[in-house]
Amino acid sequence: MKFPKEINAFCPSCNAHQKHKVKAASKGRPRTLAAGNRAHKRSLTGHGSKRAGEKTVRKQGKRQKLVMTCSKCKKKQERVLRGRTTKKVEFKT
């Protein structure tokens, strides 16, 4: 999927439309000691019946998240592209 490198989008801190630079959001390194990860690990112990978090269905495509940086105030906004896309986001010049 193709997406422009620069778009005119609304900036809440400028309270106006400004030019934004667009980048794909990157997922950070997972923290093994985060509260949710510890709770999930606890739920997997023992002889549980149904286990939450075990995937049975593989979803097609990925939800693409973009990070837009305002060219005026340099603040960042996030935007999720519609539904799921099967191909990676490419940024046109």
Ligand SMILES: [Zn+2]
């Ligand atoms: Zn701004």
